[in-house]
Amino acid sequence: MTASVQNSSLNRDMLSRMDANDPLAPFRERFVIPESLIYMNGNSLGPLTISARDRMATAVADEWGSQLIRGWNKAGWYDIPWRLGDKIGRLIGAEAGETVVCDSTSVNLFKAVAAACGLRPERKKIVSEVGNFPTDLYVLDGFKRFAGDAFNVDIRPREEIADAIDAQTAVVVLTHVHYVSGEIFPMGEISRLAHDAGALIVWDLSHSAGAVVTDLNGSKADFAVGCGYKHLNGGPGAPAFIFAAKRHHAAMSQPLSGWFGHADPFRFTDDFEPADGVRRLLCGTTGVLSATALEAGVDLMLEADLHAMSEKAVALSDLFQRRAAESCGGHGLELRSPDDARQRGANLSYGHKSGYAIMQNLIARGVIGDFRAPDNMRFGFSPLFMRYTDVFDAVEILRDILESRSYEDSEFSKKHSVT
Amino acid sequence: MTASVQNSSLNRDMLSRMDANDPLAPFRERFVIPESLIYMNGNSLGPLTISARDRMATAVADEWGSQLIRGWNKAGWYDIPWRLGDKIGRLIGAEAGETVVCDSTSVNLFKAVAAACGLRPERKKIVSEVGNFPTDLYVLDGFKRFAGDAFNVDIRPREEIADAIDAQTAVVVLTHVHYVSGEIFPMGEISRLAHDAGALIVWDLSHSAGAVVTDLNGSKADFAVGCGYKHLNGGPGAPAFIFAAKRHHAAMSQPLSGWFGHADPFRFTDDFEPADGVRRLLCGTTGVLSATALEAGVDLMLEADLHAMSEKAVALSDLFQRRAAESCGGHGLELRSPDDARQRGANLSYGHKSGYAIMQNLIARGVIGDFRAPDNMRFGFSPLFMRYTDVFDAVEILRDILESRSYEDSEFSKKHSVT
Numbered sequence: 112m113t114a115s116v117q118n119s120s121l122n123r124d125m126l127s128r129m130d131a132n133d134p135l136a137p138f139r140e141r142f143v144i145p146e147s148l149i150y151m152n153g154n155s156l157g158p159l160t161i162s163a164r165d166r167m168a169t170a171v172a173d174e175w176g177s178q179l180i181r182g183w184n185k186a187g188w189y190d191i192p193w194r195l196g197d198k199i200g201r202l203i204g205a206e207a208g209e210t211v212v213c214d215s216t217s218v219n220l221f222k223a224v225a226a227a228c229g230l231r232p233e234r235k236k237i238v239s240e241v242g243n244f245p246t247d248l249y250v251l252d253g254f255k256r257f258a259g260d261a262f263n264v265d266i267r268p269r270e271e272i273a274d275a276i277d278a279q280t281a282v283v284v285l286t287h288v289h290y291v292s293g294e295i296f297p298m299g300e301i302s303r304l305a306h307d308a309g310a311l312i313v314w315d316l317s318h319s320a321g322a323v324v325t326d327l328n329g330s331k332a333d334f335a336v337g338c339g340y341k342h343l344n345g346g347p348g349a350p351a352f353i354f355a356a357k358r359h360h361a362a363m364s365q366p367l368s369g370w371f372g373h374a375d376p377f378r379f380t381d382d383f384e385p386a387d388g389v390r391r392l393l394c395g396t397t398g399v400l401s402a403t404a405l406e407a408g409v410d411l412m413l414e415a416d417l418h419a420m421s422e423k424a425v426a427l428s429d430l431f432q433r434r435a436a437e438s439c440g441g442h443g444l445e446l447r448s449p450d451d452a453r454q455r456g457a458n459l460s461y462g463h464k465s466g467y468a469i470m471q472n473l474i475a476r477g478v479i480g481d482f483r484a485p486d487n488m489r490f491g492f493s494p495l496f497m498r499y500t501d502v503f504d505a506v507e508i509l510r511d512i513l514e515s516r517s518y519e520d521s522e523f524s525k526k527h528s529v530t
Numbered sequence: 531m532t533a534s535v536q537n538s539s540l541n542r543d544m545l546s547r548m549d550a551n552d553p554l555a556p557f558r559e560r561f562v563i564p565e566s567l568i569y570m571n572g573n574s575l576g577p578l579t580i581s582a583r584d585r586m587a588t589a590v591a592d593e594w595g596s597q598l599i600r601g602w603n604k605a606g607w608y609d610i611p612w613r614l615g616d617k618i619g620r621l622i623g624a625e626a627g628e629t630v631v632c633d634s635t636s637v638n639l640f641k642a643v644a645a646a647c648g649l650r651p652e653r654k655k656i657v658s659e660v661g662n663f664p665t666d667l668y669v670l671d672g673f674k675r676f677a678g679d680a681f682n683v684d685i686r687p688r689e690e691i692a693d694a695i696d697a698q699t700a701v702v703v704l705t706h707v708h709y710v711s712g713e714i715f716p717m718g719e720i721s722r723l724a725h726d727a728g729a730l731i732v733w734d735l736s737h738s739a740g741a742v743v744t745d746l747n748g749s750k751a752d753f754a755v756g757c758g759y760k761h762l763n764g765g766p767g768a769p770a771f772i773f774a775a776k777r778h779h780a781a782m783s784q785p786l787s788g789w790f791g792h793a794d795p796f797r798f799t800d801d802f803e804p805a806d807g808v809r810r811l812l813c814g815t816t817g818v819l820s821a822t823a824l825e826a827g828v829d830l831m832l833e834a835d836l837h838a839m840s841e842k843a844v845a846l847s848d849l850f851q852r853r854a855a856e857s858c859g860g861h862g863l864e865l866r867s868p869d870d871a872r873q874r875g876a877n878l879s880y881g882h883k884s885g886y887a888i889m890q891n892l893i894a895r896g897v898i899g900d901f902r903a904p905d906n907m908r909f910g911f912s913p914l915f916m917r918y919t920d921v922f923d924a925v926e927i928l929r930d931i932l933e934s935r936s937y938e939d940s941e942f943s944k945k946h947s948v949t
Contacts, residue, residue, distance in 0.1 A: 143591070143595040143596075145595075145596055145598075148598070150598060152598065152599045155599055156594075156598060156599045156601075156602075158594075158595070158598055159590065159591070159594045159595040163590070164590055164591055164595065167586065167590045167819070168587065168590075171578065171582070171583055171586045171587075171765070171823070172562070172578070172583055174766075175575075175577075175578045175765050175766055176562040176564075176577075176578040176583065177562075177564055179564075179567070179569060179571065179575060179577055179898060180571045180574055180575045180898060180900065181893075181898075182575075182766060183575075183766070188766050188767070214633065214634070214637065214814070215633070215788065215813060215814025215815055215816075216814055216815075217786065217788030217789065217790075217813045217814030217815075218633065218637055218786060218788070218813055218814055221785070221786055221813075225676065241800060242800065243800075245789050245792070245795070245798050245799065245800065246788045246789035246814060248800050248801075248802070249787045249788055249789055249791075249792060249802040250786070250787065250788055252787055252801075252802040253784070253785040253786055253787035253788075253802070254785060256783065256785060256787075257644065257676075257677070257785030258676070258785075259678075266800065340815070346590070346594050346818070346819050347593075347594055347601060347602070347607050347815075347818035347819065348607070348815045348816050348817040348818040348819065348820075348821070349817065349819075350817060351814070364675065365672070366640070366672040366673060366675060366676030366677075367636065367637060367640055367669070367672055368668045368669065368671055368672030368675075369634065369636030369637070369665045369668055369669055369672075370636065370664050370665035370668055371636075372668075373664070373668060376664070377903060378903055379664050379902060379903045380664065381660060381661065381662075381664065381667050381685065382667075382671075383667070383668040383671040383672070394634060394636045394637055394640075395633070395634025395635055395636030395637055395665060395770070396634055396635075396636075396759070396767045397634075397767050398767040398768065398769060398817040398819075398820035399765070399766035399767035399820075400586070400765050400766065400767065400768075400817075400819050400820045400823055401767075401817035401818075401819045401820040402767070404590070404819055474600075479598060479599060479600075481599065483798060484796060484797055484798045
């Protein structure tokens with residue numbers, strides 16, 4: 112299934128033939144992608160699927176509109192958190208009953224960290240990474256402020272993480288695929304380090320789920336959270352997910368104990384009795400409309416071979432990097448990602464002192480990547496809708512912008528240039 | 531504007547003329563209400579508005595579908611939490627900049643309680659009500675478990691609340707309109723009791739916002755939360771809102787510090803710096819699609835006169851109660867709400883030992899109320915789409931069911947009868 116691109120000098124016709132032979136190519140038609148765009152931002156906001164568009168119209172007009180309150184049972188709204196959670200579970204190496212969909216990634220991370228720390232009450236140290244996705248660090252900061260000064264949040268550069276994990280460590284909180292560089296943490300290895308020290312591991316899969324083969328149970332992960340609106344194509348602000356390994360279910364608890372985490376929410380009792388299993392990680396009512404769009408995205412993804420997707424993402428990213436090295440050299444692009452495409456997820460970044468202006472020029476010409484402060488241009492490689500020729504064309508446009516230096520004249524060049 | 535129904539023996543023709551003269555009557559056409567239904571459950575899930583249906587189609591196909599990531603700025607997704615928060619603020623007596631839309635009511639209550647307790651660090655007592663909406667009590671339980679055993683959550687019957695508020699009390703957490711009885715807490719009076727004791731007040735407005743005139747600032751409220759999918763007609767699982775009085779903004783903090791609560795989320799720094807004002811109560815990314823439906827519901831409500839709405843809700847509820855007393859006497863209905871319609875919000879409950887079966891029979895005949903354990907039949911009175919004749923017809927159907935005792939034969943009669 113691997114789409115190997117051995118020769119980066121492949122011309123466009125050869126890439127066009129690769130697209131024609133790509134077993135994942137038919138998935139592109141299932142998405143709504145404006146004809147004029149090369150969308151390299153599925154890692155930030157996945158595009159609309161045809162099925163999500165249709166499903167949303169039904170959910171709004173037929174379910175909410177006609178069934179009204181009866182939709183909770185008739186339309187299956189009530190079951191969404193665990194029904195959809197189990198579907199996502201199949202993409203991340205979870206068993207049924209280990210994943211629920213709810214809240215935002217940030218809120219879920221708070222719950223996961225609190226639950227994990229609750230399982231290691233005698234330990235007061237949390238290890239994470241410098242430059243982790245900011246909200247993860249902000250949530251740890253909030254947890255520490257709230258849980259008390261006894262907690263020590265030890266934020267280290269990647270190369271020092273292993274040393275930081277010690278006998279005081281309750282939890283290690285890391286993002287599997289880095290949001291800028293795409294660098295992948297070896298899940299099994301880090302998990303073993305944490306467990307050897309008696310600590311637990313919490314993974315943020317926001318940039319992994321739906322793009323990179325991820326095996327939570329195979330790597331003995333304890334908890335995980337992740338985002339619904341990136342590679343899972345759930346729509347803007349789609350709800351997130353949270354995973355807890357079965358071995359922790361009986362003992363775990365978390366402070367956001369709302370009625371959907373109750374053993375019997377409609378008994379309407381005053382006393383909180385946690386639901387069995389992963390459902391005790393739920394809190395309030397799930398955003399049904401947003402979750403419905405996410406379910407359509409996930410259902411589509413489950414039709415694809417996850418290994419083939421992951422391989423194609425690697426091939427697309429590798430092609431971009433090698434074409435860029437050939438075509439765009441001498442213009443100050445600095446690779447901010449591992450050199451080996453297999454060591455990164457489905458996103459890749461380049462630093463450039465005029466990164467912001469160049470990205471705005473790319474966007475104006477229909478290549479939609481994004482900019483991440485201070486100077487990173489980030490490109491995503493979504494295997495279900497991207498073509499090899501898209502990568503070729505994107506690099507040609509990037510080359511043209513760099514060679515013509517058109518970005519220097521643009522309205523964006525001054526205010527965001529990093530000097 | 532008051533639609534006074536002095537004579538409960540009014541016949542249907544007279545009520546029909548009241549509908550014809552009702553200044554709020556034209557709003558009904560702005561909703562999608564199935565012709566065959568009398569929908570008395572807007573207090574649980576508000577119905578779809580025409581504008582929400584259209585707005586959602588645009589949000590999905592044109593904004594997500596065509597603008598993709600650019601929708602965050604172009605379609606105004608980024609601003610939704612505070613833009614929509616300010617709109618809801620106008621319905622609850624908040625100033626601009628005091629309300630944001632985000633997360634669920636449960637998650638927001640956790641933040642509000644934590645923020646309030648943080649402002650009274652030397653006090654460790656939280657007062658709430660027996661039989662409060664369950665998730666509120668569950669959240670307080672979670673807060674106490676997490677914040678430490680020093681906290682005492684003192685849950686009292688309504689008549690003992692005033693006595694329970696003392697010099698140890700950090701926060702009083704109450705629901706303005708009770709979810710079963712509809713009983714209204716006098717906001718100003720309770721707020722004064724709390725403040726006189728040096729405590730703060732947190733209101734849950736889930737059953738008030740959009741149905742009952744609510745004046746947060748006029749009553750000197752400190753914090754408030756509320757639901758988007760009840761009277762605000764935001765759709766199933768719509769995001770909730772949270773309010774903080776301006777006088778607390780500078781000093782308040784809360785533990786769910788995610789990136790949307792950061793002073794500059796897109797600076798992507800490692801250190802959390804809280805946003806100014808109420809935005810520091812935000813956590814993760816808001817569910818844009820769900821919030822979009824809510825905005826349509828709130829926009830419609832802002833076209834109406836809130837006082838006229840509130841008066842009509844009282845009139846509808848009063849009509850129901852008096853018609854039911856006349857027509858349904860001797861069948862074991864027990865009013866579970868204040869006898870005076872002005873002392874309750876836009877919902878009313880009756881206890882009956884076969885309450886579940888009777889409600890199922892009502893639903894089968896197109897009168898959609900709901901059942902709340904153990905034996906309450908609950909009816910909602912939404913002034914924007916309900917008619918006086920709807921109330922008349924609903925009571926006639928209820929009378930018919932009670933007189934014919936048809937509920938005794940129904941499939942529902944056995945398993946849920948309370949004996």
